[in-house]
Amino acid sequence: MNLPLPAIDAPDILLVEDTASMRTIYESHLRRAGYRTVSTGTAAEGLEMFRVHPISVVLLDLMLPDRDGLDLLVDLLEMRPETSVVVVAAERSTERTVAAIRRGALDYLVKPVTESRLMEAVEAARRAATIAHPPHSTESRAPLPDFIGHSPAMRDIYDRIRAAARSMAPVCISGESGTGKELAALAIHRLSTRAQGPFITLDCGAIPPDRLESEVFGHRRGAFVGALSDRLGAAELADGGTLFLDEVCELHPTLQPRLLRFLQSGLVHPLGAEAARRVNLRIISASTMPLAEAVRSGQLREDLFYRLQVVGLQMPPLRQRGEDILPLAETFLARYAAIEGRSFTRISPEAMALLRAYSWPGNVRELSNVLRAVTVLHEGDELTPAMLPADLRGSAVLPSTESGDLSGLTLAEVERRVIEAALDRHDGAVPKAAADLGVAASTLYRKLESWRTD
Incomplete structure (x- = not known):
């Protein structure tokens, strides 16, 4: 396909928007800010322009006349994975937002888009494109600072951390205690466009329920007995950076609706304050229990789960x-x-x-x-x-009397035999078998589930 392309030298932003009036408005905002743009109203022309020009940022409408914008998003990132794509949609849909972010979109804007919001998203996208690395490059699979290890499991983690750092999407990091969930969260923050902003950690399981709302959203003097002065909550302290919610599944049920409203609106309303304040931060959460399991057990709201785990990261255990x-x-x-x-x-x-x-x-x-x-x-x-x-020296020797002859077996086969032997000793009771083996019950549940699907 040979298309007449606009006579613009080396455009760095591609705008794919089927409504001509909106296209004109966006182009005016971008060019006033000094950006070089090229635009079209169809997916086919957008893909051809992307092939021809060294585009670093794409503003992509999801409703195009000739193709679904999500499919075009996939094609663009397959061609140049380092590109930053900002999706623009007519309405906010959790399902479409999650689908766009999981396919690699950096941000998700809802029409009508103000000039300030558009420029904020484009500037973040430009910074992300500058620091991005293609996911299959040699550099992207190298260990990150503060991480040690070249195992396949960790090389995959390095790739996923770098990919997550390019996005604005909420990330949930799961894994057993001691696997480095906070280290991964900090790495995502340091590699992101928010690296110069604060990284605020909130341990959801360590704060008494009666102090949780104040710790997260802050309070004003006199809001309650003992509130002797104004206090900024974690959400305000993290403005411009990242808020890390550690052990988010331990968040008290009474605070979960308030957190959900904050994630939807971006507005912080401290206790005792007359008005809310908008903050700009990214949420990264972590949990020893998989969030889906917490939803099934009733510990976590399902709608909050979909807001927190747009991008999931599973830290591998040391074994x-x-x-x-x-x-x-x-x-x-x-x-x-x-x-x-x-x-x-x-x-x-x-x-x-x-x-x-x-x-x-x-x-x-x-x-x-x-x-x-x-x-x-x-x-x-x-x-x-x-x-x-002494307990390490004893535990390091596998009990062949319980698991039979282990010679010639792979490590995975040995592990399975030992787990099955522990389950037999406790009549299939997973919590008791887990306690016997010194691991979390959730670990055994995951093992049993993976064996069922083999």
């Missing part, structure tokens, strides 16, 4: 990262030896075999604690098996 245990252990040993003034420089092969054979129910945090204890309690150049905790 699924066998090849990362050695570099993690060596890093922790060197770090704590320096802190404690010890001379440790290496780990014996026998000690490393024990570290590899242990199931690590506490994940990376437990490994870090074990290495810290070794450097505090022992001296020497080499870490030996005798220096490791």
